[in-house]
Amino acid sequence: MQSNTRWNNNLAFLLAATGSAVGLGNIWGFPYKAGENGGGLFVLLYIFFVILLGLPVFMAEVAIGKIGKKDPVSAMINTADKTNSTKNWRVVGYLGILSNLFIGGYYAVIAGLVINYGFISASGFIGKDPTVIYDTEISSFVEMTFWFLLFLALTGFVLARGIEKGIESSMRILMPTLFFLIILMVGYGAYRGDMSAALSYLFSWKAEQFSAATMQAAIGQAFFSLSIGMGTLMAFGYYMPKEQKVPGASSIVVTADTSVALLAGLAIFPLVFAFPFLDPNAGTELVFKTMSTAFAELGAIGQFVGPLFYLLLAVAALSSMISILEPSVLWVQERMPTTRTRATFIVIAICIILCLISVSGFNVLKDFKVGSLENPFEMMKYIADDFLLLLGGTGISAFVGWRLSKIIDMEKLGFKSKLLFSAWIFILRWVSPLFLMVIWVLGNLERIFFIKFF
Ligand code: TRP
Numbered sequence: 001m002q003s004n005t006r007w008n009n010n011l012a013f014l015l016a017a018t019g020s021a022v023g024l025g026n027i028w029g030f031p032y033k034a035g036e037n038g039g040g041l042f043v044l045l046y047i048f049f050v051i052l053l054g055l056p057v058f059m060a061e062v063a064i065g066k067i068g069k070k071d072p073v074s075a076m077i078n079t080a081d082k083t084n085s086t087k088n089w090r091v092v093g094y095l096g097i098l099s100n101l102f103i104g105g106y107y108a109v110i111a112g113l114v115i116n117y118g119f120i121s122a123s124g125f126i127g128k129d130p131t132v133i134y135d136t137e138i139s140s141f142v143e144m145t146f147w148f149l150l151f152l153a154l155t156g157f158v159l160a161r162g163i164e165k166g167i168e169s170s171m172r173i174l175m176p177t178l179f180f181l182i183i184l185m186v187g188y189g190a191y192r193g194d195m196s197a198a199l200s201y202l203f204s205w206k207a208e209q210f211s212a213a214t215m216q217a218a219i220g221q222a223f224f225s226l227s228i229g230m231g232t233l234m235a236f237g238y239y240m241p242k243e244q245k246v247p248g249a250s251s252i253v254v255t256a257d258t259s260v261a262l263l264a265g266l267a268i269f270p271l272v273f274a275f276p277f278l279d280p281n282a283g284t285e286l287v288f289k290t291m292s293t294a295f296a297e298l299g300a301i302g303q304f305v306g307p308l309f310y311l312l313l314a315v316a317a318l319s320s321m322i323s324i325l326e327p328s329v330l331w332v333q334e335r336m337p338t339t340r341t342r343a344t345f346i347v348i349a350i351c352i353i354l355c356l357i358s359v360s361g362f363n364v365l366k367d368f369k370v371g372s373l374e375n376p377f378e379m380m381k382y383i384a385d386d387f388l389l390l391l392g393g394t395g396i397s398a399f400v401g402w403r404l405s406k407i408i409d410m411e412k413l414g415f416k417s418k419l420l421f422s423a424w425i426f427i428l429r430w431v432s433p434l435f436l437m438v439i440w441v442l443g444n445l446e447r448i449f450f451i452k453f454f
Contacts, residue, residue, distance in 0.1 A: 121310060
């Protein structure tokens with residue numbers, strides 16, 4: 001057995017899985033979606049779906065990895081074999097690999113923009129207009145490409161070093177840094193910004209904004225934020241020490257992830273509300289255009305707080321990006337077979353091509369529409385988040401619920417109560433596949449064919 005086939009201790013899984021879960025989804029995605037979708041109602045729904053569907057499917061994915069093999073395709077084939085199920089379940093593994101690449105194909109572009117903004121805010125905003133900066137930055141294909149390449153080079157470096165030297169040791173630095181930075185940002189928001197306006201924006205009840213789309217957004221966000229649906233958690237589950245308990249470890253990661261999402265809202269909105277002319281509903285531009293305007297308004301201190309904020313985002317993005325590509329690297333390595341370094345190169349190369357397509361959506365091809373998808377960047381995001389991930393999540397849930405549950409040793413997996421175990425299986429069999437499929441169908445009808453029911 002290779003020396004790097006298991007984590008060294010229980011902490012390693014917790015760090016790596018939290019590093020994976022806490023990412024742009026929490027700090028860039030959650031706050032603006034909460035703002036747009038009814039504030040407190042969205043937040044409550046989000047937490048409800050995290051507990052009802054997210055945690056159970058998260059555990060299911062980890063369980064497949066722990067019982068099966070490391071890359072998602074072999075893990076599915078292996079566990080299908082063990083349960084006398086058809087090998088066709090490997091489709092779930094292939095869907096996972098595809099999702100890796102498509103998510104990577106837009107995630108790195110946003111992360112590149114984050115790094116770019118780190119430098120911009122460090123050089124200060126005197127004599128510059130932050131709103132103009134944003135438009136200038138995204139209009140340059142070459143510049144955006146430069147920044148995502150830099151980010152992918154960092155990702156590739158960690159990935160090539162392998163699970164222990166690369167992932168485990170980088171998480172030991174990245175995770176504490178992330179928690180420190182976010183607490184610092186919330187503290188600064190409370191000191192300098194308008195915390196009570198932020199609290200009421202995030203948590204007050206805006207029932208009139210509720211629609212089926214809110215529910216769809218809450219479920220999608222819950223799954224994405226927890227890194228469910230494409231084999232990342234299978235890979236990490238595989239590396240888990242044998243005695244580590246899946247339900248306990250999963251609950252810790254899920255709690256940490258949800259806390260960071262809420263903290264991110266409390267770091268961002270107090271500063272947004274400190275300046276009446278800023279719009280909390282800026283959507284995807286919130287952390288860029290809006291926040292950099294806030295940093296500019298803060299004057300000299302902004303030149304210090306701004307880079308810290310973007311460093312926080314970059315750290316979160318890097319630890320997630322590593323986990324996004326890890327399953328593909330494992331698969332290529334196994335499939336070829338080849339060295340880890342070469343497998344990393346191949347995966348990063350494919351990711352670069354997809355990122356180039358995404359970047360074009362900001363500038364050269366920004367008017368290229370398909371259905372209601374505005375540009376190639378939106379398409380990449382749609383294929384990954386709304387199409388592939390939800391299918392993967394459904395497959396994982398159904399497979400564990402209907403097949404793997406037959407051979408799972410409840411106590412070995414870490415369940416103490418029979419009742420909880422049965423509830424888990426029930427959710428995996430009936431509840432989550434149903435919810436996921438309904439939002440998948442509705443979402444696709446709406447995005448591609450403009451058919452809307454609610
Ligand atoms: N959860 C991460 C975020 O919130 C993104 C991510 C990492 C992811 N690995 C994943 C999403 C696997 C889905 C599947 O930014």
